[in-house]
Amino acid sequence: xxxxTATRQLKKRLGARVDTSREGxxxxxxxxxxxxxxxxxxxxxxQESDVGIVLELANKHRVPVTVRGRGTTLMGSAAPVRGGxxxxxxxxxxxxxxxxxxxxxxxxxxxxxxxxRAAEKLGWFYPPDPSSKEYCTIGGNIACNxxxxxxxxxxVTRDFVVALRGYLPTGEFVEWGTATKKFxxxxxxxxxxxxxxxxxxxxTGAVLKLIPQPAARWTLLTSFPDEVTAxxxxxxxxxxxxxxxxxxxxxxxxxxxxxxATGKTVFPGQAGRPVxxxxxxxxxxxxxxxxxxxxxxxxxxxxxxxxxxxxxxxxELWAVRRKCSGxxxxxxxxxxxxxxxxxxxxxxxxxxxxxxxxxxxKLPVPTFGHLAxxxxxxxxxxxxxxKAEAKRAxxxxxxxxxxxxxxxxxxxxxxxxxxxxxxxxxxxxxPVQVKAMQAVKRALDPRGICNPGKMFDVVRIWKFxxxxxxxxxxxx
Amino acid sequence: xxxxTATRQLKKRLGARVDTSREGxxxxxxxxxxxxxxxxxxxxxxQESDVGIVLELANKHRVPVTVRGRGTTLMGSAAPVRGGxxxxxxxxxxxxxxxxxxxxxxxxxxxxxxxxRAAEKLGWFYPPDPSSKEYCTIGGNIACNxxxxxxxxxxVTRDFVVALRGYLPTGEFVEWGTATKKFxxxxxxxxxxxxxxxxxxxxTGAVLKLIPQPAARWTLLTSFPDEVTAxxxxxxxxxxxxxxxxxxxxxxxxxxxxxxATGKTVFPGQAGRPVxxxxxxxxxxxxxxxxxxxxxxxxxxxxxxxxxxxxxxxxELWAVRRKCSGxxxxxxxxxxxxxxxxxxxxxxxxxxxxxxxxxxxKLPVPTFGHLAxxxxxxxxxxxxxxKAEAKRAxxxxxxxxxxxxxxxxxxxxxxxxxxxxxxxxxxxxxPVQVKAMQAVKRALDPRGICNPGKMFDVVRIWKFxxxxxxxxxxxx
Numbered sequence: 001x002x003x004x005t006a007t008r009q010l011k012k013r014l015g016a017r018v019d020t021s022r023e024g025x026x027x028x029x030x031x032x033x034x035x036x037x038x039x040x041x042x043x044x045x046x047q048e049s050d051v052g053i054v055l056e057l058a059n060k061h062r063v064p065v066t067v068r069g070r071g072t073t074l075m076g077s078a079a080p081v082r083g084g085x086x087x088x089x090x091x092x093x094x095x096x097x098x099x100x101x102x103x104x105x106x107x108x109x110x111x112x113x114x115x116x117r118a119a120e121k122l123g124w125f126y127p128p129d130p131s132s133k134e135y136c137t138i139g140g141n142i143a144c145n146x147x148x149x150x151x152x153x154x155x156v157t158r159d160f161v162v163a164l165r166g167y168l169p170t171g172e173f174v175e176w177g178t179a180t181k182k183f184x185x186x187x188x189x190x191x192x193x194x195x196x197x198x199x200x201x202x203x204t205g206a207v208l209k210l211i212p213q214p215a216a217r218w219t220l221l222t223s224f225p226d227e228v229t230a231x232x233x234x235x236x237x238x239x240x241x242x243x244x245x246x247x248x249x250x251x252x253x254x255x256x257x258x259x260x261a262t263g264k265t266v267f268p269g270q271a272g273r274p275v276x277x278x279x280x281x282x283x284x285x286x287x288x289x290x291x292x293x294x295x296x297x298x299x300x301x302x303x304x305x306x307x308x309x310x311x312x313x314x315x316e317l318w319a320v321r322r323k324c325s326g327x328x329x330x331x332x333x334x335x336x337x338x339x340x341x342x343x344x345x346x347x348x349x350x351x352x353x354x355x356x357x358x359x360x361x362k363l364p365v366p367t368f369g370h371l372a373x374x375x376x377x378x379x380x381x382x383x384x385x386x387k388a389e390a391k392r393a394x395x396x397x398x399x400x401x402x403x404x405x406x407x408x409x410x411x412x413x414x415x416x417x418x419x420x421x422x423x424x425x426x427x428x429x430x431p432v433q434v435k436a437m438q439a440v441k442r443a444l445d446p447r448g449i450c451n452p453g454k455m456f457d458v459v460r461i462w463k464f465x466x467x468x469x470x471x472x473x474x475x476x
Numbered sequence: 477x478x479x480x481t482a483t484r485q486l487k488k489r490l491g492a493r494v495d496t497s498r499e500g501x502x503x504x505x506x507x508x509x510x511x512x513x514x515x516x517x518x519x520x521x522x523q524e525s526d527v528g529i530v531l532e533l534a535n536k537h538r539v540p541v542t543v544r545g546r547g548t549t550l551m552g553s554a555a556p557v558r559g560g561x562x563x564x565x566x567x568x569x570x571x572x573x574x575x576x577x578x579x580x581x582x583x584x585x586x587x588x589x590x591x592x593r594a595a596e597k598l599g600w601f602y603p604p605d606p607s608s609k610e611y612c613t614i615g616g617n618i619a620c621n622x623x624x625x626x627x628x629x630x631x632v633t634r635d636f637v638v639a640l641r642g643y644l645p646t647g648e649f650v651e652w653g654t655a656t657k658k659f660x661x662x663x664x665x666x667x668x669x670x671x672x673x674x675x676x677x678x679x680t681g682a683v684l685k686l687i688p689q690p691a692a693r694w695t696l697l698t699s700f701p702d703e704v705t706a707x708x709x710x711x712x713x714x715x716x717x718x719x720x721x722x723x724x725x726x727x728x729x730x731x732x733x734x735x736x737a738t739g740k741t742v743f744p745g746q747a748g749r750p751v752x753x754x755x756x757x758x759x760x761x762x763x764x765x766x767x768x769x770x771x772x773x774x775x776x777x778x779x780x781x782x783x784x785x786x787x788x789x790x791x792e793l794w795a796v797r798r799k800c801s802g803x804x805x806x807x808x809x810x811x812x813x814x815x816x817x818x819x820x821x822x823x824x825x826x827x828x829x830x831x832x833x834x835x836x837x838k839l840p841v842p843t844f845g846h847l848a849x850x851x852x853x854x855x856x857x858x859x860x861x862x863k864a865e866a867k868r869a870x871x872x873x874x875x876x877x878x879x880x881x882x883x884x885x886x887x888x889x890x891x892x893x894x895x896x897x898x899x900x901x902x903x904x905x906x907p908v909q910v911k912a913m914q915a916v917k918r919a920l921d922p923r924g925i926c927n928p929g930k931m932f933d934v935v936r937i938w939k940f941x942x943x944x945x946x947x948x949x950x951x952x
Contacts, residue, residue, distance in 0.1 A: 185888045188672065195660055286765070
């Protein structure tokens with residue numbers, strides 16, 4: 001049966017929830033990777049069971065189905081590369097809080113920030129905080145096992161999911177886990193769904209674990225003569241078992257970007273010094289307790305440091321981190337943003353590798369990220385129209401990925417594979433491992449309808465034409 | 477080919493690591509469920525790659541393989557019900573600590589306590605603490621996603637595993653995840669392995685996340701007029717977002733068991749009052765900070781309470797918890813020990829159900845467990861030789877499981893399914909869910925050699941003859 005016939009059947013079942021308009025399909029044809037593949041229809045479920053109907057028909061008629069939250073992913077994970085139908089979770093956005101048990105009951109289309117705010121109102125805290133949290137959805141966070149700045153101390157999305165419900169690729173309803181913090185009954189398909197990028201079914205709802213909202217926060221900005229010294233100092237801090245809630249590193253190039261954007265040097269007279277921005281969180285007494293030790297560490301290890309004595313002062317210290325990403329586009333109009341992970345034991349080695357990569361590629365590679373878990377954002381900047389630069393960028397990203405894996409690290413810490421990381425999946429995973437994943441895919445999705453064309457097929461997305469669109473969450 | 481021929485081939489490859497003696501096979505024929513099924517050989521690998529050799533041959537010749545740690549499981553998960561070969565991880569017991577990153581690198585046969593002690597020496601803490609931790613292994617903990625008393629605040633085994641390595645049922649080596657706290661590259665087969673009870677491959681090594689060792693602990697014992705009041709008081713505490721590291725509940729019958737065993741009442745003049753034992757852990761200032769609030773709660777909610785002012789006093793308070801389990805065997809020579817989980821919102825309802833169950837079954841059902849995560853150990857006591865009692869016990873466990881699921885809870889929080897919980901798997905999981913699990917099993921173990929006969933085949937283990945053996949971890 002043709003897809004047009006299948007779509008007509010779908011319209012009979014779901015009426016106005018199915019949009020086949022040109023504008024509707026175009027808007028759902030791309031995510032933040034900005035590469036467009038037109039679907040035949042966009043379905044906006046009003047209730048979770050609508051998702052079951054979509055998948056049941058899709059499975060029957062072999063129509064590809066790609067689920068999307070708000071499309072904030074940079075990996076192309078939500079781009080419908082094989083056309084077919086897009087399920088948009090926009091209207092599945094309910095959030096409620098169980099304030100006794102410390103659980104959030106959310107639908108997949110709720111934004112991360114809306115879940116966080118609902119929890120906060122009752123004194124609870126949902127730590128995972130992707131930088132797009134005002135826009136990105138819990139469903140999307142689950143799809144790529146999103147992390148953020150709090151990952152090192154508190155964990156990532158996976159660490160906060162206690163139960164999931166949704167539909168198998170066949171359209172059959174399933175629930176994995178219960179709204180309880182312990183569950184050990186049967187194979188753990190809940191966690192298999194986490195990070196599966198919509199390829200093993202569609203999540204419609206989740207139960208998330210919360211922790212008590214920290215009563216106090218304390219922010220400290222430190223600078224270092226060079227990257228190796230900064231990373232070594234961070235290791236010293238971690239070895240003393242001090243756990244910052246946030247520990248953000250910015251290399252020299254990232255700091256220079258921020259300094260250009262703000263028009264002032266982070267520490268007067270010390271332009272372009274790598275920095276580590278620390279935030280400690282916990283009970284009032286707990287945070288107070290840490291200060292002396294942390295300040296002694298800064299005194300010993302840092303070139304300069306400044307603590308925030310108020311939220312306003314903290315915001316000022318945060319400027320360096322918030323401004324660096326957008327300002328990078330002065331260095332090139334194209335960015336290969338890689339969210340690699342390096343084991344702590346190889347931090348200094350990695351800093352030396354990165355210095356070499358900048359030299360050999362003759363490209364700016366501003367790098368910043370989360371030191372408590374080794375998740376660094378390496379941004380290879382180039383000019384799209386400059387073929388020589390583009391070629392050097394491509395070679396640099398290949399070298400980066402090979403090195404990360406050789407250092408015992410990961411090619412992605414929080415973004416997932418989607419399309420963008422497909423050329424590197426087999427650096428991370430042996431043929432046996434890839435074969436096992438594909439066997440699981442076939443077992444749960446025998447007709448291959450859920451988000452086909454992702455993860456296992458190699459696609460070099462930088463070779464595709466890129467749309468000239470601006471998202472609200474794009475860096476200014 | 478006969479199993480005898482396959483075993484001869486295995487001996488050629490692994491020599492003295494393969495034991496076919498009568499005593500060796502008998503010792504590996506049962507776990508703590510004490511139901512014996514003789515294997516044809518026991519293999520004790522000296523290096524992890526030996527496991528690959530075993531599985532490769534087993535897969536070729538279709539020999540069932542059951543992996544065991546020390547056999548502390550009560551579920552029959554390590555009993556080789558289909559014979560074949562048993563892999564004993566005894567000699568794969570290396571532990572090392574990465575003190576900077578806060579990671580433990582362990583082999584599957586290391587005991588939980590040995591990993592904890594290695595971490596402690598360097599100021600780090602591995603929270604999961606099954607009560608058999610001096611004997612049980614990390615591999616076993618991973619197999620059943622073991623929990624323990626610390627689960628509510630800190631999480632269970634799954635929450636501390638960052639990477640696994642081992643062998644697929646085909647004998648092929650795989651590594652899931654890296655020694656880093658973030659990883660989002662490819663399907664999450666690491667977590668699919670956690671809780672899969674040796675049915676999807678054999679884990680040989682793991683990287684575990686550690687947290688800073690708490691500097692201070694404070695213990696408080698509280699008693700209540702009845703179970704409903706106790707559980708309601710616990711909910712009040714949790715709602716105030718106070719997070720005890722441990723929050724153990726003992727019902728009237730459990731307290732009476734402990735009081736008989738110790739020869740004194742927990743609170744003078746108040747025999748058989750349900751208790752909640754609380755332990756708070758953290759920084760010195762952090763724990764001090766909590767005390768006033770917690771004591772005010774105890775003043776308001778409890779009938780009586782006593783705090784420990786020293787480790788010795790804390791040990792004294794702990795006596796009630798440590799003694800209750802063993803003393804239960806005065807109430808019957810057989811125990812159906814169910815580690816169910818109840819959502820917090822249904823605590824009081826569950827207490828009322830339990831009172832009814834005790835009345836209707838005319839059996840003692842002492843119940844204790846972990847209130848921060850709802851994981852309660854319900855112990856249905858009866859006399860094996862008394863057919864009427866045995867029948868009432870069987871009816872009671874069925875009723876319990878149905879009620880737990882109806883209340884939105886789990887039939888197992890930390891023990892897994894094994895053989896013992898197989899009659900209840902389909903109360904927890906719909907036919908679609910079971911079918912999905914079985915599809916995953918077939919995808920990774922097409923010849924069905926890894927721990928066959930578990931989880932999906934219904935076995936009523938209380939009908940099997942039970943060995944008269946004593947394990948070092950059995951309650952006195």
